[in-house]
Amino acid sequence: MMELLHTADWHLGKALYGRSLLEEQRWFVLEWFLPLVEREQPDAVLLAGDIFDRQVPPVEAVTLFDTFLNRLAQLQIPLVAVTGNHDSARRLSLGSALLRRQGVVLATKPEDVWSPYTIETKDGPLCCYTLPYCDPAAAREALGAENDDIHTMDEAFHALLARVQPAPDAANILVTHCFAAGGEVGASESPAFVGGSSQVGLDCFAPFAYTALGHLHGAQKAGSGRYAGSPLKYSFDEAGQKKGVVRITLENGNTTTEVIPIVPQHDVRVLRGEFDTLLAEAKNSPSEDFLFAQLTDMHPVYQPVDRLRPYYPNLLGISSEWLLSGGGQEDDSFRREMRQRRVSEDEIFAAFLQQVCGTEPTEQDTVLFHEVMKEEERV
Template sequence: MIRFLHTADWHLGKALYGRSLLDEQRWFVLEWFVPLLERERPDAVLLAGDIFDRQVPPVEAVTLFDRFLNRLSALRIPLIAVTGNHDSARRLSLGSALLRRQGVVLATRPEDVWNPYTIQTEDGPLCCYTLPYCEPAAAREALGSGQEDGPHTMDEAFRALLARVQPAPDVVNLLITHCFAAGGEVSASESPAFVGGSSQVGLDCFAPFAYTALGHLHAPQKAGTGRYAGSPLKYSFDEARQKKGVVRVTISNGQVETEVLPVHPPHDVRVLHGAFDILLQAAQQTPSGDYLFVELTDTHPIYQPVDRLRPYYPNLLGISSEWLLSEGGKEDSGFRREMRKHRVSEEEIFTAFLQQVCGTQPTQQDLALFREVMKEGEEV
């Protein structure tokens, strides 16, 4: 029986609405994933791209990955990783030949797929083919093709590169790659420049392999003979309902079994939906440090909702109002015009202000004074 763990899309250095997620990522890598490796002792770890969130990651993100490599080396568990579209292939290629001899494979070039890395397990060889993210131009260069006769789409590039791969029939053959497999479910945190249309790769490309460890799409999902592990953490609010994890893969007698090991970080990413008063009451009763986005369903204006919720939700990162969005009105520049579009009078706004901020109902004298002030303002 051969066992390995498949993960992808760590995006070290990622921020959500400007809030750094490095603390959550540090927890995942050092406090969750490394202890998992110590317990599981898998034959290998497959990391299918987007190790970092950008090509020049913050120092703290690089330090975190360095600490992970050191801990993994001490456990003597091979790491097979490819670069994704967010990574800098050139930077991650530094020392790759030396690392490879130590059981750490960081594949950064399309032609790396022609030089598989073989791991000797108790149940026989595990042959790992690595195909990092590559544009058709990079594939043409690797293939020695001209600009006219070489591949011009991602699907063509993958087919041309994999055509030179001849998996041995008597070993377990894996493909570790980073791409957009046809039919995949996309999340908001994935760049639209790298999904859809000519960026898709046909699922039949993966047929020669016992398992294909995919990276790029953040929702865990099956794809042909393999699957996307998905990102281990939630990186956008439309991922709030996704169940994140790491995939444990077991291959025995030619049969492949997968199990998603769930990841539950200290702070979740959630969307709250409802009327402000109900949400505020819930916040007062049960404060939370989760990363939150609030969708207000109120049909009237709410005074400073963020400031009133944040004492209980310190990681409240965004808010939307159904009242403001229901009529559109993005071209209207005046707040008062927006109120009028919703047929809310200035007097109603004043009343709501006293109710929400002062906790009182306006008296007749209050309303009379307010009308007098408003009239004077209109005459100016």
Template sequence: MKFLHTSDWHLGRSFHRVNMLGAQAAFVDHLVEAVREHEVDAVLVAGDVYDRAVPPLPAVELYDRALHRLADLGVPTVMISGNHDSARRLGVGAGLIGRAGIHLRTDPAGCADPVVLADVHGDVAFYGLPYLEPALVKDTFAAEKVSHEAVLGAAMDRIRADLAGRAPGTRSVVLAHAFVTGGQASDSERDIAVGGVEAVPACVFDGVDYAALGHLHGCQTINERVRYSGSPLAYSFSEAAHRKTMWLIDLGPAGEITAERIDTPVPRPLARLRGRLEDLLEDPAHTAHEDAWIEATLTD
């Protein structure tokens, strides 16, 4: 089964007061075209669809158009809420929207209720694990303590229990929004630390074939089966060196993983320069950055 893994759209976000909605719309166009071109079987969105709990109306309209276009393709989409989203607002109408093939997973209590899709090799269970705020979901999962590792581990135990009760050979994918140990952060992510601890070990996802992660904005491979897609656009100068992509994942009949990065459109490159003002303005070495957004550190 072939699917696209993306996350952290942050619809409605600006870049140093520059409106990014046009660039976000161009990404949606690219996503729809990639679904067609690569003939994918599913699209995964691992949280932070919006940049804030109450997004501006143009961002909501872009989201609505994106869902309609994905539904029109007839390709199922599985989407979870992230720490920037309002899970309750994002999940409104999930039952109705699900009939169109857009599966919203925003309720932590339903994490072990997968979207089951099938290919010629059998079933693939997609488990949507929305962002878990430890203090709010500790009791839901009967976690031993208020920590990201405890609540995520308890949720994964429920998922593994459900998977164990399914037909032998059922493959599995988990969408999660978390900070996994080994991941590299950037300046544009909101801190999710609890008591100074935010990271969870990658082994929490043991037992599933693929973990499609969101939260960190750089595309990263924690291990073969645990990956971040990163954000499709740069939202801070700390991402100047990022290559913005989506993961195209091919899940084999026995759970084998083949992964390819699909580049997303770059509306304008970023550059971080340092030097004397006169040199930055006149040195021909900087010609390549004339059309970039610049973060300049002046040493005069």
């Protein structure tokens, strides 16, 4: 029996509404995931891309990943990883040959899929094929000039995997980063293409006992494999998702999977209701979760963020159905005239106070407003 742990889409260095999530990510990597690896003692850890959130990640994110690699090496457990569309393949290719000899596989090129990494387990060889994120142009370059007709991701993956010959006497798995056909996309994913040209057919994964996928942040099945999903919630669109790491068991030609749930230090939640109700709940149950408040009041609410934040220090955003409906105005003529610059600055200021604070500007308010405008003009 072979056991693997599959994770993906760490996005180290990511921020949510401008708030850095590095502390949350440090907790996941060092205090949750590494202890899990030490307890489970899997035959390998699979990391299916988007290790970092951007191609030039902050130093703290690089340091965190370096710490992870060193501690995993101390456990003598192989890591099989690929780069995702958020990663810089060139930067992460540094020292890849040396790392591979130490049991750290970090695949950055499409042609890496033709050179499987074999792990000798107590139950036989495990062949790991690695296909990092690549666009059709990169696939054409890897395959040679005779493949100039490759224009979609599906064509690229089919052509690249057509050259793979799974070993008959081994368990064969694929680690890759792509948009599998039929996958459910969330707000925090960044598809590189639109329409069907970005999708990869599930038949690509048929030759493998398991396909460890990355790219989509919601955990879900995909053909012979599945998306592990991101370990943390990276948008309020993901508030309802359950996060986890996938445990894979390969035994006698059968593959079974189980999601090990992650309960984060601070959840990502959306609150919805009238302001007075939300404020009462906040006073009764203060929280440091990352929150977004949707106000259903159909009238202006005075300084809602300032009044909620003492109880919700990580309140990151707020929306108002009243404002979204036009602030109670019968039509949008005022906004149309404002866009066409037919409304004076004093009128805009008065409308702002009316919509946000529910009051008319006093003479002192207007004088102060004019002083601020003059100061801005000097700047």
